[in-house]
Amino acid sequence: MLCEGRVVIVTGAGRGIGREHALEFARQGAKVVVNDLGTTLQGGGRASDVAESVVAEIKDLGGEAVANGDDIASWDGAAGLVRTAVETFGGLDVLVNNAGFVRDRMLVSMSETEWDDVLRVHLKGHFAPLRHAGAYWREEAKAGRRPDARVINTSSGAGLLGSIGQGNYGAAKGGIATLTLIAASELARYGVTVNAIAPAARTRMTEDVFVDMMAKPDSGFDAMHPGNVSPLVVWLGSAASAHVSGRVFEVEGGMIGIADGWRHGPRLDRGARWVPAEVGPAVDGLLAEAAAPEAVYGAG
Incomplete structure (x- = not known):
């Protein structure tokens, strides 16, 4: 019961990695706000039963949860999400920013809409809940109720190293990594730690990539199962991780x-x-001393 009594928001918690986070937090004693619009992989449509089904699973485990269908990339939606946690469970201890979708395209073929939509759901969809949660924790600290709060953001290897065909997604995920560093520094005074993960797992976004990476016949261990990501996230959301902030974990x-x-x-x-x-020879000398950059994912 690593997170017993803690109130946790997980965005995009209806499927994949987010669902696994919500279930594991519940197993560890947390009260969970399950946020999900129930959209398609490309971000279209809505289905409230997606979040509600995870809430039902948590209740079957004996846990406490509530569904939330706010748009986390809208200002009012993000405020409503934080308000749901506070009004339903009396506070907020952990924010897990996880929601997102992809619209992959090579840069020379990408449309303005494909760029804007991905930046909105990933980057603004991290900033807006973080801003409203941060404001809540600041007020709690000013009132003499210093939080022991956590934020776990979701970056990606595409944001850290780059990924061919994912200029929009990679730019957003790189922005999330930097936002994590800034938020960790700004929110520390209020008792809040902020970290990020860069996960690799089989989800709707990656199932075509990882289709062949299933359970090993000799061990039964499915290395690409999304549930493998959640133990780290749950620990980062616990009181035990108070000494860790401003880090990005793969x-x-x-x-x-x-x-x-x-x-x-x-x-x-x-x-x-x-x-x-004289700049060229100087740069060549510096490059000779510097470590070679990691390869971009998908580069030949």
Whole structure:
């Protein structure tokens, strides 16, 4: 019961990784707000029964949960989501930003709508709930009720290393990683930690990629099962993780790793303005000292 009594919001909790998060938080004693619009993989349509079915599963486990159908990428929807947690369960301890969809396209073929929609649901869909949850925790801290709160964002290897055909998704996920660092610094004063995960698992978005990576015949371990991601997220949502903030974790199967992001590398200070013709040799020297970048996913 690692999260006994904690109130948790999980966005996009109707299917895939989000559903597994919601169920595992419930098994660990949390009260869960199951947020999901029930949209298609491309973000169309709505189906309230998607979130409600997960709520029913949690109640069958003996847990407490409520469904929420607010649009997390809208200002009022994100505010309503936080309000649902506070009014239903009396507070909020953990926000797991997970919801999203894909509209993959090569850059030269991508439409403005495909770009805008993916940035909206992923990047704004992280910012808006984070902003309203952060404001709630700030007011709690000012009132003398210092939170022991957690935010777990969802980035991606596509955002950390890049992914061919996913310029919109990768840009959003890279933005989420940076937003995580900033939020961790800003919200620490209110008793809030902020971390992110970059998961690899078989979901609606990745089932074509991971279709052949099923359970190993000798062990029965399905390395791409979305439930493999949730133990880390639940631990990050617990009181035990108070010393961890501003980190991005890679998680896949039985592997947990820490992703090292941008950091200062080799430098050369001339002490004066550079002459353009001298820049090239200087850059070549710096590149010789720097580590080679990781390959972009899908690059030949």
